[in-house]
Amino acid sequence: MDTRGRATVVDLFGRSIPLSSLLDEIPSAVVILSRERRVIRLNRAAEALTGIRSEDAWGLPCRHVLRSSLCAGSCPLRSLSPDTGPTCREGDIINRDRQKVPVRITFSLVCDHEGSPVGFLEVVEDLRILQQLSDKKAHAYSFGNIIGHSPEMERLFSILPGIAQTDSSVLITGETGTGKDLLAEAIHQVSGRAKGPFIKVNCGALPETLLESELFGHEKGAFTGAAHSKPGRFKLAHNGTLFLTEIGDLPLSLQVKLLTFLDDRIIHPLGSTKGIRVDVRMIAATHRDLHAMVREGRFREDLLFRLNVVRVHIPPLRERGDDVRLLLDHFLAFFSSEFQKKIKGFSAEVLDLLLHYPYPGNVRELKNIVEYAVNVCTADTIQRRDLPAYVVEAPRGVPAPAEPAVPSRVASAPEALSPARAVSAEEGWEEVERRMILDALVQARGRRNRAAELLGWGRSTLWRKMKRYGIVGNQNRGE
Template sequence: MENHCQHLISGLLDAPVSAEAVFDEIPTALILLDARRQIRYMNRAASALTGYSTQEAKNMACHNIVRARAYLKDSPVSKISPDTGPVCVHSDLINRERQRIDVRITIIGLFDPDGRCLGYVDAIEDLRAAAQPETQMHPAFGFAGMIGKSPDMVSIFRTLPLIAQNHSPVLITGETGTGKDLAARTIHENAGRARGPFVKINCGALPETLLESELFGHLKDAFPGATENRQGRFRLAHNGTLYLAEIGDLPLALQARLLNLLDNNTVYPMGGTRGFQVDVRVIAGDHRNLEQMAEQGRFRKDLLFRLNMVRLHLPSLRHRGDDISLLTEHFLHKFATGFGKDIPKTAPETLDLLSTYPYPGNVRELRNIIKYAVNVCRQHQIQPDDLPAYLSRKVNPAAGAADPDTQPRPVPGTVSGTAQHSAEEAATWAETEKQMIIDALVRTGGRRNKAAALLGWGRSTLWRKIKQYQIQ
């Protein structure tokens, strides 16, 4: 590209623009190659990465300039055809300064309408800047955002990096709120395909026909209302990871299609006969017993065996021992900082109460409990009275009938103390909250400003919740 006049991009803007002006300013290394993989042009970022100038690189075999492992061993170029999308590989290269650099290479094939290869565009991302410090990736008592120190969790933290490094499908099981989504994302982020897309779909959230189109895509006019081609989630997740949440809700017909896809890595959109090769890692998650569902004929056994190649079971919070206090401190710090409150710790009796609760909603429920407590807490410690009332009721079902002297004393000036008594009967969190609002309004004689202050909320929050609960 020594002559600017010879390399113009025309037809897109009002006047032709210089290709160098476009490509040289792009921070990702881009290399344009001919069909024999000889370099025709590389941008400034590619020059900086490899140590070779555009002129030196011109007409050279790519593997001599970009000395990447992927070009020399099992080159992915052979996998590219008009029916495949770009191929992404994690690799390393040695540049002219004798540095070994971790890179992610995306190879895009350029084909004419007859399917003849015209050339390639290789985009090379330098992964040095993206690499997080080890301490940030793996905080004490945790791994990449997951927190715990119980033996089960420590074992999972040891296993996760190993699972991440292979390409097998993964089945994540565990009760609701145990962190299946987080585990799926952690696997993706610690894998070689971390820079690729992470696409999630909840199989239980869509009816069967929509789900099929969402997963596999459709062609225009494939069914009434299909006014344009649509790429499915599998194609969107190409070179990345697809997380199928609540896989047990996938209808049997789609289970067969999914099995077929896992076997030959080809997506056939609805209404189409031409397949599209995808490179997608599938992670499935469910809170139910899939083996039992398979026995009952509600889940295909062959799909279960295919997904069950790598199994990760997340323990429920009540079986994680000291993790409850660890997570409590973590969420307390997080929400207190977020809400700008000075609540450095939790009272010992609060921790006792929290550690005896069974947590049917697991970590998600604990997080919401602490979020609520931080919201209503008006001291420097989370007291038992700051916790949602249903918590103490479930932990001690006889509390309502017990001697009043043994009941926690209401803290003067707070709603939770007074709300607790009347909210004892409330069955759900929403009812508890509604009752708290009513109590606050009764105490303040219906004055919303004072009620909001008493609840520790803003006026607009109280107004919204009054409307939400239809309190007259």
């Protein structure tokens, strides 16, 4: 070996081979150190990772070349001996461009023929790609604050970024507690209107007289008590998004005014003779069956057409499969951190109970259950005694909420199939669902594609539930 660390390997393959020709072919970064922990050699991958040439690094202490977070404490090389073998640690290094790079370093002791230590070998793996893949995977399982990895949610997440980039009106449907409000805000946050205001109005929270003023505003003296002019929510949402939740509770008289705005984008405050043009994107949400309300004369059909430009349905939690476990773990970690408790997880009994609970209140109910359990838990795992009494006492297969089902599709879909017979008080949800599947298959003459449409499910959801309930036979798959 010369003074710059250029060395040869003697008698390898029966010939003397330059060490560099071997090291440079290794894709991972390799650093060879002397017994004094000074750099002897960097291979090409190590030069690329650190931004330092091997010749420039020669003779420098390892900590001055890698500048690793692992050097802050006791150097891992100090603990190596011929008896302990290699050790592996994860940390960060700072390259020549002052970038922090996450790495995994394997530290090994190099011994001579007699077993005496002569130096050290460090193999440095760049973890940036793995982190990017992990982040990408995590992003695929979420949109805003909504998480899930069931096929239904993955399909939903795949189309939402494109929807967010348009100004089309969006109608979000789904049962109470599924996360319609979160989805509306997430659409706003990733849209071109993200820097504008996001204004939310609950159409069922105010009486009709106050709701009109709240939405469209009023002029001074427009009615008794109107001592000052007030801008409505439409005006406050200018250049942003107006979210009307519980749109099914909007009175018919205000449905007409909302329809007028959607046609010309002009609002007319109470007591004003002049209209005001506003640039607002409309997102509406409801847990009601608006088509049924149209048939009953309680909702305008033309307004439904205006709102239903893009329809997004959030499936109920009972149709999201493994998302229940994902959400349980997510909220347990969140509330454990929030309440500064060291809770590791759920007991086997509690986990089995929670995985089979029907969650009529959907994700909101699941969140509340976990928050309650973390509040009262005094051990390192959630026990049966930590759950709300109604969850423990509830029989498995509690009937689903009585509100009408909405087809779980984006855009218009056929009406969801209803049970052909009445549901008895003793009959659990699982039996009701099994019967609905059988009725759908009979009505579709065994074609699973058609049966899935009647039920408002995806094909994979139908097939999974058929296997769950043992409904597998020679029905035509309808592929």
